[in-house]
Amino acid sequence: MEGTKVYTFMVRFRDKPQVFRMIQIDGGKSLEDLHYAILEAFDFTPEHSYIFSRNQVFYDPKGCDASDNGSGKTENEVCLEKLGWELKETWLYLYDFDNEWMFDVTLMKTEGGQDQGSSQAVRKKRELEKYPDSEEDWEEESEFDKPVEVVCSRKSMKSIMGQRDEEELKKLLKKLGMEIPEAENRKKKADVYAAALIDVLEGDKELMMKLFTGRGGRFLAGLAGERTVTLGDCMMHMKEMDMYHACGLVDLGNIGDAVIGLTKEGREYAALCGQEKWKACLEEKERLEKLLSLLVDIYGAAEVGYLYSMLNMYQEDTLDPDEFYEGIAALAALWNDYTEFRDEDSGQTYLSILDREEIAYVLKQRKRIGVKGYKPFCREKMEAILENGVPVLIPSVRRLLDCLQTSGGLDYDASMMLAMSFVQEVSLNPAPEAALAMGRELLEDWGIEPDDNVEELLKLVAGEAPSALLMGYSIEEYKKLLGI
CATH class of the missing domain: 1.20.58 (Methane Monooxygenase Hydroxylase; Chain G, domain 1)
Structure with a gap:
């Protein structure tokens, strides 16, 4: 099954989130194959019923079980790649309806590759007793405090970028104001896009900084610095880790074993992020990102222009509009799962935590209700919400x-x-x-x-x-x- 992607899932036991497995499986496999992979990783015997719920609903009537995946076909007929499972999306996996073992299954990354024939658990160091006699039997020392080993990767920036989806690379090209190159002679588009990006980025080291969020740049500096980075830190920064991978700076192939590879370019940019000039810039950027995130969460959807005016309340110097949009708002849409939505009726661009259908519904209801304006927040109130x-x-x-x-x-x-x-x-x-x-x-x-x-x-x-x-x-x- 050449051409399918390799999917890496984090599977957490819901009652004890510190018990988890990182599982790699070919995208051409089915949900039933994933079911067996989870059982094997946790050393269960496949003798009970199960169900997957995209909505994370207990005994979901619309869930996917051994006979039907919601599309009228069995899992053996529909592969994972065709289920529309998005990065960082979590499904509920329920096994054994008598004992109700519940797991959160999160898609952490996808890589280009060939059918590897079977699944593999890339992290299997924790033990899960299936039917313990007492609550004490569950107690295990958390491995989230385990230090991550940061090593020099042998992979190149180009080879890692080439593993990404071509649509992701197109977004990076557009973000940098570059034209989309044509793929000739049957070359993979992802390889062509990656090569175009690298040609530009190698000639202008500071151009890459336009792709970094403040939080992302600071964490990258930490990876190459003297501060100890734990597996828990990496799990908390998975969006940033995904950003580095998209830019060809890190190799996450062994993240399940608490090993991260920094490419040559990754080390160079980590050093750049640690310089005083960029360190102060990234700290300020992260502060504004937190404020923006809070406002978008509260309002659900808000015009970019209004968000700009709100952030200016917290600045001694007025923010440049272009710097705000390109350096803060557009990056939130690029990396942080926010939706950038242009309302054709008003001509306004919105930033939202909702999907496009929900945004359209919200804007329609606001007009119907006749809401006059956004709820105002003073600086003190916003700082209190951020802190507490x-x-x-x-x-x-x-x-x-x-x-x-x-x-x-x-x-x-x-x-x-x-x-x-x-x-x-x-x-x-x-x-x-x-x-x-x-x-x-x-x-x-x-x-x-x-x-x-x-x-x-x-x-x-x-x-x-x-x-x-x-x-x-x-x-x-x-x-x-x-x-x-």
């Missing part, structure tokens, strides 16, 4: 988290994940009854029976949560604006 997180914006979420941990039996991370899922749902439908119905459904998906106390807290959170439809106002704040 969601509870500053939604005070009642603290009580909901406590309730989910004490009554629902969830740990902090799981309760936060559930609460944030609820807040995201409310953002697109803040109506009280609809919000409560969504909250009940989420709780049921997590196996929690909602009582009166939990439902009351859901109502409070829904009333305080910012809504994309209301341009950052909560439903309760908007009622006060209208005098209701």
